Amino acid sequence: MARTRTLYSCSACGARSPKWAGQCPECGAWNTLEETVEAPAAAQRATGHYAAESGVMTLGEVGLEQDARFSSGLRELDRVLGGGLVQGGAVLIGGDPGIGKSTLLLQTTAHLAARERVLYVTGEESLRQVALRAGRLGVSADTLEVLAETCVEVILEHARQRRPRVLVVDSVQTVFTEALQSAPGAVAQVRESAARLIRFAKQTETSLFLVGHVTKEGQLAGPRVLEHMVDTVLYFESEGGSRFRLLRAVKNRFGAANELGIFAMDEAGLKQVRNPSAIFLSRHPEPVSGSAVMVTRDGSRPLLVEVQALVAETPFSSPRRVAVGLDGNRLAMLLAVLLRHGGVMTADQDVFLNVVGGVRVAETASDLPVILATLSSLRDRPLAPDCVLFGEVGLAGEIRPVPNGEERLAEAAKHGFTRAVIPAKNAPRQGPKGIEVVGVERLQDAMDAVFSR
Structure with missing residues (x-):
């Protein structure tokens, strides 16, 4: 069976090299070689075979289901998402450390798990730590399926077996794929891991949540292409010392951008603010x-x-x-x-x-x-x-x-x-x-x- 080959591609001129170097041998640019995966010829032939099977359709032939969008259980989150979760939609949530990204997703998945199958994948905490946080928040998570794993291949295998309607990966900087040799959190790892997760979500119509870290400049860590790969980008914001959290949509393919959701953080987690003007x-x-x-x-x-x-x-x-x-x-x-x-x-x-x-x-x-x-x-x-x-x-x-x-x-x-x-x-x-x-x-x-x- 043919194996994938690792190459290093220059982001400036596109030249490829079999090994990494500080300077591109073609254009002379520095620190532009990024790790990529070259699919074997067999995989490329298989891709053409699948394309022939899928065929070309007109938009009139595509069926639209009435339940293509469903509620997350939190009114403020639904507002920012444009009315709820979309089947096959990928959502990227970013924010400063400790601002409440994991808390928001745990509360959301606990609501969803009461009526849908949800798989919560944590790469930063153990299952015991997630259970302790759920107990502190007072959410009923008895039906919530949790997995502590960082390998994308293992995560996708569990997801194919469990067939969840909502998949959460916390966070995308901690996961890695065995096809690349670089460490988790590297640009190539983040991009390739996110691409495989998003591809799975589109193929199986699974709603996907990805948690991303934020750099000192206030931008999502990793390549900027990650924001272009997902359907929705949400930012968690807060002023220093304030207990209020602002969830802002900066990109949304399925709704209006620049929507705002307002939460208040207390000992029991995030509470929705019903009268934000006050x-x-x-x-x-x-x-x-x-x-x-x-x-x-x-x-x-x-x-x-x-x-x-x-x-x-x-x-x-x-x-x-x-x-x-x-x-x-x-x-x-x-x-x-x-x-x-x-x-x-x-x-x-x-x-x-x-x-x-x-x-x-x-x-x-x-x-x-x-x-x-x-x-x-x-x-x-x-x-x-x-x-x-x-x-x-x-x-x-x-x-x-x-x-x-x-x-x-x-x-x-x-x-x-x-x-x-x-x-x-x-x-x-x-x-x-x-x-x-x-x-x-x-x-x-x-x-x-x-x-x-």
Whole structure:
């Protein structure tokens, strides 16, 4: 029987070498030779035979089952996945060490094991350690099948025998394939191991979860091609010292990207946050200057978040502009708009901006709250605590509309806000009950509407 042969391929020019070297003998690039596996001729002929058997079909001939997507048992996880797990879908979950990736998957698989066959493969812990963690979390995992193994061939053999509907591998950096000689965690091992697991998931319509480590730069360890191989990439995020965990989708072939799921970590594991807007709002006992509440959208979910600004006279020749949770370049642009169209100069002031709760706001609806919070801190005049803001500010000083204005107003009304200063084109004919909608067209109009009361 023909054996596979190990070669080293240059990622820069594609040249192949029978042994590893620090420099590519063809193009001269350094540290570009990566271990690859060359399939024997018999395997290549078999591949052609299977292709002939499978045949070509039209999309109309492909049957679509009604239960192609099923729930994971956690509402927040289903939201991020786009409505639930997809048969044959591969999901990669990354995050800092100890942030709760294994905890989330153990709780999820425990829910799924009550009605589906699930195989949880751990390469970092023993079975006893997994059982102890399940007991600490208080989950019923009597029907959950667990395997402690790091060899991909052994994992796939067990998976073929057990035929699970959901397969979890924790983590992909610990598994290896016997076809390669490099150590587990190497680039070639991670790529080849993930490719074999994903191929099995596609062939058997098994939902696959892969856990990936994160480097110091905040990226998934291993080759970037790993993110292109899977169907969905999820990141677990948390601010230092915070008990809240944000599960964010950065890629999703079966749903909307940039969806957000929010969990709270406690002694009993991860709890779903049913009212996420409440955790990002700090209700002050009395009005404070430099604080503004805005309605942002993260994915398909409207969120109420608080923007805090601190403006202080600078002791240096060049004032500082620090933005946490917002784009620093956009802050500099908005301060220029405030000077040109609002007549307020901050050239001799340090401006510090922060979005409460560790949320990153990337949409332009934060422009108006940022300017008004900065102005509130500069003048030491608090905004009304029952006022909510959103709107994009143009370079000409106009207030431009933002998408989904009515949904933002409904979210604000649900949390007890009675006044909203928004773009005039976002103002509905009949707003939500109990909230006064003030539509503004220019920056000066917004400043008058907020500080005239």
